[in-house]
Amino acid sequence: MSATPTLIGEQLVKSFSSGKTRQTVLNGISLSILPGELTLIIGPSGSGKSTLLSVLSGLLLPDSGTVHAMGMELSRLSAEALDRFRLEYCGFVFQGFNLFTSLTALENVLLPLNYGPKIDKAVAVRRATAALELVGLGNRIKLRPMELSGGEKQRVAIARALVKEPKLLFADEPTSALDSHNGQIVIDILHHIAQEHGTTVLGVSHDNRLIKHADRVITLEDGAVVKDQRARNMLEAA
Numbered sequence: 001m002s003a004t005p006t007l008i009g010e011q012l013v014k015s016f017s018s019g020k021t022r023q024t025v026l027n028g029i030s031l032s033i034l035p036g037e038l039t040l041i042i043g044p045s046g047s048g049k050s051t052l053l054s055v056l057s058g059l060l061l062p063d064s065g066t067v068h069a070m071g072m073e074l075s076r077l078s079a080e081a082l083d084r085f086r087l088e089y090c091g092f093v094f095q096g097f098n099l100f101t102s103l104t105a106l107e108n109v110l111l112p113l114n115y116g117p118k119i120d121k122a123v124a125v126r127r128a129t130a131a132l133e134l135v136g137l138g139n140r141i142k143l144r145p146m147e148l149s150g151g152e153k154q155r156v157a158i159a160r161a162l163v164k165e166p167k168l169l170f171a172d173e174p175t176s177a178l179d180s181h182n183g184q185i186v187i188d189i190l191h192h193i194a195q196e197h198g199t200t201v202l203g204v205s206h207d208n209r210l211i212k213h214a215d216r217v218i219t220l221e222d223g224a225v226v227k228d229q230r231a232r233n234m235l236e237a238a
């Protein structure tokens, strides 16, 4: 594949101190993530998956090493520029949904459009409705979170992450609160977004059943990449 990577980490090191002990969580990781693909990071609990996602999305600065995202070196950006980078280029999906309970699905998805350049209300509603239709919830837009199933709530959270059409979509354990059927639907949506919109989709998952739906699977152990496989090779190996 000749696509240019949209996300490049080089020699990423990150440690955390608690009391007198210092734990190295990312141990010199280098990796490049391509647009138009769903890349999944897997590995044991505590292996550094969420930390890697935070570093690659600029939520956390590494102790050393660099991240280039959409051609920008994140450590060179000011705090304000980093906030702008995330607002403009990044969408985030987490396992807890984080929806506002008093707002309808549509209102939840409209929220991110209040930040950044002002857009016409009718245009915003059209875009939010389109994002909900993309995740198969076109007939649920007036419902509140308590009236939605877990899988539907997660799809609202994905629609909210997508409404600004981010170039980079980060998803930390987006399926862990879901049963396998709903987990599969969510993974299919993430895959579709990567393929149809050319989005760079980087997910973290515990769920080994989801691996076969990814284009690429990167395995972390003790803060290092121990395996990096493409879907085609995984099938051949099976």
Ligand SMILES: Nc1ncnc2c1ncn2[C@@H]1O[C@H](COP(=O)(O)OP(=O)(O)OP(=O)(O)O)[C@@H](O)[C@H]1O
Pocket (backbone or CB within 6 Å): 016, 017, 018, 025, 043, 044, 045, 046, 047, 048, 049, 050, 051, 052, 206
């Ligand atoms: N802010 C922090 N302060 C101190 N230690 C931290 C911090 N964030 C993470 N850690 C430690 O870093 C290690 C890796 O954490 P991380 O959340 O990246 O793991 P993970 O692979 O996502 O695990 P899980 O699968 O359980 O979500 C853990 O041992 C954790 O305790």
Ligand SMILES: [Mg+2]
Pocket (backbone or CB within 6 Å): 049, 050, 051
């Ligand atoms: Mg984690």
